[in-house]
Amino acid sequence: MANDVRDWLEERTGLPSALQHFLDEDIPASAGWPQVLGSVALFAFLIQAATGVLLALNYGPTPTEAHASIRYIMTELTAGPMIRGLHHWGSSCMIVVVALHMMQVFIWGAYKKPREATWMAGCALLLMTLAFGLTGYLLPWDNKAYWGTTVTTQIVGLAPGLGPYLKRLLGAEGDTIGTLTFARFYTSHVIVLPIATLLLIGLHLYLVRWHGVTPAPSDAGKPTKKFYPEQMFKDSVATFVYVMVLVLFANFAKLGLGSMADPTDTRYIPRPEWYFLFLFETLKLFQGPLEVLGAVVLPNLGIVALFLVPFLDRGRAIRVRQRTVAIAVTAFAVIGWAGLTERAVATTPPSMEDPDAGLRPPQAWRELPPEQLAAIGYFQRDNCSRCHVLERSAAGPDLAKDPSTKPVDWLIAHFSKPTPDSPDSKLTGAQKKSLVTLVTKRDDRALDAWENPPTAAIAGAMLYEARGCGFCHFLNGSGAKMAPVLNGLAARRTRKWIAEHFADPPKLSPGSQMPAYKFNQQDLDAITNYLMAIPK
Amino acid sequence: MLQDHSKHPTRRSFYAAFIHLLGAAAAAAIAIPAAVYLLLKPKSPGAGAMVEIANLADLEPGVPREVVYYRTRVDGWKATKEKTTTWVVKNGPQSAVAFSPQCPHLGCIYHWEDEQGTFKCPCHASAFGLDGRVLAGPAPRPLDRYDSRVEGGKLLIGLQVKRS
Numbered sequence: 001m002a003n004d005v006r007d008w009l010e011e012r013t014g015l016p017s018a019l020q021h022f023l024d025e026d027i028p029a030s031a032g033w034p035q036v037l038g039s040v041a042l043f044a045f046l047i048q049a050a051t052g053v054l055l056a057l058n059y060g061p062t063p064t065e066a067h068a069s070i071r072y073i074m075t076e077l078t079a080g081p082m083i084r085g086l087h088h089w090g091s092s093c094m095i096v097v098v099a100l101h102m103m104q105v106f107i108w109g110a111y112k113k114p115r116e117a118t119w120m121a122g123c124a125l126l127l128m129t130l131a132f133g134l135t136g137y138l139l140p141w142d143n144k145a146y147w148g149t150t151v152t153t154q155i156v157g158l159a160p161g162l163g164p165y166l167k168r169l170l171g172a173e174g175d176t177i178g179t180l181t182f183a184r185f186y187t188s189h190v191i192v193l194p195i196a197t198l199l200l201i202g203l204h205l206y207l208v209r210w211h212g213v214t215p216a217p218s219d220a221g222k223p224t225k226k227f228y229p230e231q232m233f234k235d236s237v238a239t240f241v242y243v244m245v246l247v248l249f250a251n252f253a254k255l256g257l258g259s260m261a262d263p264t265d266t267r268y269i270p271r272p273e274w275y276f277l278f279l280f281e282t283l284k285l286f287q288g289p290l291e292v293l294g295a296v297v298l299p300n301l302g303i304v305a306l307f308l309v310p311f312l313d314r315g316r317a318i319r320v321r322q323r324t325v326a327i328a329v330t331a332f333a334v335i336g337w338a339g340l341t342e343r344a345v346a347t348t349p350p351s352m353e354d355p356d357a358g359l360r361p362p363q364a365w366r367e368l369p370p371e372q373l374a375a376i377g378y379f380q381r382d383n384c385s386r387c388h389v390l391e392r393s394a395a396g397p398d399l400a401k402d403p404s405t406k407p408v409d410w411l412i413a414h415f416s417k418p419t420p421d422s423p424d425s426k427l428t429g430a431q432k433k434s435l436v437t438l439v440t441k442r443d444d445r446a447l448d449a450w451e452n453p454p455t456a457a458i459a460g461a462m463l464y465e466a467r468g469c470g471f472c473h474f475l476n477g478s479g480a481k482m483a484p485v486l487n488g489l490a491a492r493r494t495r496k497w498i499a500e501h502f503a504d505p506p507k508l509s510p511g512s513q514m515p516a517y518k519f520n521q522q523d524l525d526a527i528t529n530y531l532m533a534i535p536k
Numbered sequence: 537m538l539q540d541h542s543k544h545p546t547r548r549s550f551y552a553a554f555i556h557l558l559g560a561a562a563a564a565a566i567a568i569p570a571a572v573y574l575l576l577k578p579k580s581p582g583a584g585a586m587v588e589i590a591n592l593a594d595l596e597p598g599v600p601r602e603v604v605y606y607r608t609r610v611d612g613w614k615a616t617k618e619k620t621t622t623w624v625v626k627n628g629p630q631s632a633v634a635f636s637p638q639c640p641h642l643g644c645i646y647h648w649e650d651e652q653g654t655f656k657c658p659c660h661a662s663a664f665g666l667d668g669r670v671l672a673g674p675a676p677r678p679l680d681r682y683d684s685r686v687e688g689g690k691l692l693i694g695l696q697v698k699r700s
Contacts, residue, residue, distance in 0.1 A: 047566060054570055060613065072613030076579050079572040086566065229551035236558040243562040393591055393690065401605060 021408050023228035028215035031221075031231055035213060036238035037101035042201065043239045044094035047246070048132070051087035059139075061186045062181055066141040067260040067358060074257055074359055085250030091133050093246050098129050103334075106309065107326050110214035112317055116310035118207040121200055123307045128197045130275070136181065136191040137273055142358050146261030147270030149185070151178050155283070158295045177262060179426060198417065217319050217431065256355035260362070271348055278340035363444035365454050366534055369478035370470060372442070373461035375434035376450050378427060380458070387418070390451050400447060404439040411436050431465070460530020463523055472514070476534060483514065488536025498528050586685065586692040589634065593689060595626040598666060600648045600655070603634075607695060622682060622693065623648070623655070625666055634693045635668055636680040645650070646679075655679065 010016045026037075058077060060069040073080040102122065105111060111119035141494070153172035157163040167173060171180025215380040225231075262268075271282050279299060287292030303311070313326075365373055387396035397404075404411065416425050416434045427435070438446060464470070470479035475486045489498070497508065502524065505514040519527065589605045604621050623635040635655075639646045644659035654671055655664040662673030669678050683694035 043562075044599050050570070052568060054573060065613070072578075076613070077573055078576040078579065079569040082569040083573045086569070089553070229548055229555065233551040233555055236555045240558040243565050247565050392588060398588075479685070531549045 006372045010228060023226070023232065025209065025212075025227040026224040027213045027227050027231055028219040028222075029225055030216040030219050031213050031225075033234055033238075034104050035231070036095060036235045037104055037206070039235040040238050040242050041094065041097045041101050041451055042205075044090065044097050044242060045129075045197065045201065047091050047243070048087060048094060051083055051090060052190070055087055056082050056190065061139075061182075061190075063141055063182045063261070066139060066182070067257075069142050070142075070257055071359055074398075081255065082250050085253065085255050086246060088255055089249035089253060090246055091136060092273070092275065093242065093249070095129055095133060097242065098126055102126060103330050107323060107330055108214065108216070108320050109313070109317055109323055109326060111310040112214075112313070112315075113310070115207070115211050115214060116202060118211060119310050120307050121204040121207060123303075125197065125200050125204060126306075127303070128200060130533075132189065132193050132197075133273055133275065135185040135193065138177075139189065140257060140358075141182070141261045142258035143268045143353060144258050144270070145260055146177065146263065149181065150175075150271055151270050151272070153177055153181065155295045158292050160296070171530045178263075217317055254355070255357035258353055259357040268353065269349060269351065271344075274341065277344035280338050281340040281344040299302060363454065365449035365457055367445055367475045367476060368449055370440055371434040371460045372446050372479060373458055374465040375431070375438040375451060376446075376453055377458040377462040378431050378435055379438070379450070380453065382425060382427065384418075399439055400451060403442060406440075408436055408440075411439065434465070456526060457530050457533060459526040460528075463519075463527045464530065467517060467527075474486045475531075486531055487534055489534070490532040491536060495528055495532070498531070499524060574700050586683070586694050588690045588692050589622065590624055590632070590689060590691045591689060592626060592630065592632060592686060595624065597626045597628075597630060600625045600666065602637075602648070609695065623679075624691065626668070630686055630689075632684070632686065632691050633668070634682040634684050634691065636682060636697045638680070639675060640680055641673070641675040642697075 009110050053078070055073065058069060058073050058080070058366070060066055070084070073084055077083075105119065105122065124405075134152060138145045138466065150172075153167055153170050156170060157167040157172075159166055164173075169184075171177070171182075171184045173180075283291070283294045286292075384396075387394060388399050390400040392396065392398055406414070412432050415427055415435055418425075438450070442450065464475070469475075469486075472483035473479050473486050474481045474483075493501075501508045502517045504506060504516055505512040559697050578624055585608070587605060587607050588605050590601070593698045595601060595603070601624050602621055603624050604619065606619055609616050609618055621637045623637060625635070637657065638644055639657040639662055640641065641660055641662050644657050646657040646664070647658045648654075652663070653666070655668075657663070657673065657675070660674050662675035663671040664675070664679050665671050667678075668681065677699060680697045680699055683696045684697060685692055
């Protein structure tokens, strides 16, 4: 039966004998474990492709949708964090495998004549792998992605003469990145790079088969062996180990999602992915007019040198143990890389941002005018929820269902004395007006905050209203503009500055008309936290 | 080389078995999470959530009421709050039906004719009874109903429309 199927397939397609031909490849007697890395790199790429397609099935590829869709993958989909973990850690693992593969080929001298083209196709594949990492970094569209890519495009812009054109090509004209950058990075990541990589892999594999696996000098005169089964078994073991390591990473390594990219957040300290940290550190060694040297010239010279390795080293093939220069160059490169990376890690201040900030639903209250947020506080403080339960009818109507259509006079009177038996309310006229706005004109954002009240921020907003900050300051579309707009305060001032400023405004802002405000510690924290949470 | 094949038949089959085993294990490690990811429902109930739209005590038996309410439509990672309507008819002390506001003929919005005691579609003059039954016109089936249930005297309806 199995033979019948095989014969049928053989006659119609020739695939069985093609497979046999593939498995019966002659390889040198010395081939063994060091030669498994190429296969692992190939499977690493295939896993990236498969997990990438899976992610794309639940991904909105625009700056407005991307972040929310990643949050959906991470919080709503079973195994979503696993799939994203496989793809995320897979990119790092793949770079490690590709680098090891390259080091092996380099140390063994397998790039020598006639295999120069194989080596150069491999170098191109290394660049593809790094380009995948660079373009994929932007796609979660969180602060890390945004600021990291901003720096990348700035570096590209340093290229002598070509800089402005290259930046335009990346969609990053001016100093900011945006919709165009996103579209171009996404298109590169899912269309251009995969096609180019597949073509290069095809060329690379063809050349490997064309020349055969590089024999060692000791193989001279020895009979060759077949790829199947022994070498294929070793390749399978190595690939299996790779997959297991990757699964462990995806399962246990922490992978968060930062807040959605905020171009006005000047506190964010961007850092590239770990495999680019050495370039980042190199950049620091060159300053002023020399910057272009570290940012553009040296890395490109390095790439050119890598491609030209087979032409720089034209010596005869010798035993791997005698290739002391190659081993020394590799060791020097690894130590240099590790040293630069260590320096970069050591000089990176701990991130201020919560790595999981983006996994929580967006906080609509950050966009509400302060009097609206404070009104939610009055609603809570005066026990309005005794009769009005949101999303449910109780003794009073469900205020979440429809905005109230009662006349303003009726509402004001109702707030003063909700029922004939109620005690008189202590709400001021302004507070009652804020409540009128809340119950008659609230939008989805206000309703969201009303249903999931951010207690600390509400306390801050109530203080903001009680102290009349809005008589001079402007915040979230409300107030006067006699004094500075308070949106985005966190980007401009520290907590210490704000505390000192409350105590004695003219001391820090000469000529300021603002009176001093004495808060107890609890109130000072509440109003400072509130103000620092409001985005620009 | 052909001798090799016959010389080590057991070693060869050992390698072959392990290659298959390792390949299958590695494929499963990726394929199982992939299947879970693609085939299981998202965690939040989303579209299944029922919305409370009316207090049964406030409804008069046999008098249809058009109820305007908000519902959240969950579409992937997007949740949109939308305003929509339904015709509610109380048909027992503890039961009521909620009709979809569109005529089952071609989707026009019908209304209640108090004098005739029928729901009337202005497009092609279909008419329906209080129970949604077709009384006249081209409508192919009775009025569609929302999933609904009564809980603590309140009528709750879902997003799904059931064909009668």
